[in-house]
Amino acid sequence: MAQYIEDVHDVARLIPPGRVTNYGAIADFLTLGSARMAGWAMNKAHGDETIPAHRVVNRKGELSGRNHFATPTLMQERLEAEGVEVVDNKIVNFDELFWSPTELLK
DNA sequence: ACCGTGACGTGTC
DNA sequence: TGACACGCCACGG
DSSP: OOHHHHHHHHHHHHSOTTOBEEHHHHHHHTTOSOHHHHHHHHHTTTTOTTSOGGGEEOTTSBOTTGGGSSSTTHHHHHHHHTTOOEETTEETTHHHHBOOGGGGGO
8 A cells, every 4th residue: 555545544533522624635745746635545445434534624624535435424423423413514613623734733 | 749638727808 | 615636656457
């Protein structure tokens, strides 16, 4: 497995429960050069239950990866189980719930 | 080696 | 605001 994919997965595991981040923030933190790399790496996490992939969304707070879960509703269910409100596949108060991996450096 | 594709993001109109 | 084009880069056919 490519190293950068493991790095993306590790960052995903560091996201605090009830908080969310986006692909661009992870890509920037790991200097992947493109947010698509973060998305591609998360695609590789499909089936790995140790990775909280539901806490990673796109920059608008939309659940763009929900179709890659076991069921299209699983991502929303996981978020709601952590107290994150989701309406029409979008996270409510995304700006306040947003978390960046750069927070780790503080 | 070329081309289309994608869990993305930014700039323009 | 919202739709659209384009840049981005690894991967599979």
